[in-house]
Amino acid sequence: MAYSENELAARWHQLTAPLVPDAGLRESRFRTLAAAYQGPTRHYHTLQHIENMLKRLDGATLQDAAAVELAVWFHDAVYNALKSDNEARSAALALDFLRASTLAPVRQQRVAFLIARTHDHTQPQPPDDFDLLHFLDADLSILGAPAADYWAYARQVRQEYRLVPELLYRPGRRKVLAKMLAAPVLYHTPALRQELDAQARHNLRAELAAWESGGLVQMGK
Incomplete structure (x- = not known):
């Protein structure tokens, strides 16, 4: 069963509330992300894609589940089919949001790294980075x-x-x-x-x- 937007919002707040004290910022960023994924140019890279990835990852054993889920939310936040810097710009949006979080800088950079690796799924991947491998596999599950x-x-x-x-x-x-x-x-x-x-x-x-x-x-x- 597909999540409603309210259910996705609840999931977002469950993830981010322990990390970002500013409730207004959390709500504002969710609205920004939802608007991006539901934009008129989006047909596949939508909230449905985010939901599908989250469901795929729910059963995975992850070392840093919060970082992986944050990467899911932000990885296609910027998607312009005519540009080649979507992943870099999406990672920058994630880092901008996470600057207001309690997440350690190394974990913030980890989120950006995960997003960046979606630029080319055919590149060799670190074989022992299981969080990354689960994340990439979920992205390509379609x-x-x-x-x-x-x-x-x-x-x-x-x-x-x-x-x-x-x-x-x-x-x-x-x-x-x-x-x-x-x-x-x-x-x-x-x-x-x-x-x-x-x-x-x-x-x-x-x-x-x-x-x-x-x-x-x-x-x-």
Whole structure:
């Protein structure tokens, strides 16, 4: 069952109340984040994506669950499909908020580090950083969704890039898909690798094939 916005707000305050004494600041920042994730240009990177990640991570054993959850909330706070600095700007927003917190500086930087690592999921990851690996796997869990959900995601991403003409989007998307398929590891945690890897690779191959033939109109057929 999907969370309501009020339930998401309650979860945000449960996380941040022990860290940020200023209730007004906590409420203001939640409203800012909610507005960003519900903006008119958002189709996949929405509050639903945040909710899905939180639910994925609820069952994980994490060393610093608060830092990971903060990274979830902020990791797509800035999302402009035409820019390449979204992760850096999202991390900066997190640090700006956390300056008013009791979180130790090293943990504040940890939140920023987690966000920064979402810039390229195919880069090598520290094998013993289990919090990071759980976080990244949750972010990519949509790739291993049932086919209908995956095609909905693919269309939503295309909508977010609607200002990019098909002539440019098609080769760019094909490159992204091929890069992910070439990655030796899509999911770093054993549980998600077993649950999602085969389906994710099937979905990625199917979308790549669609872009190599009829494009978006062929998706899901």
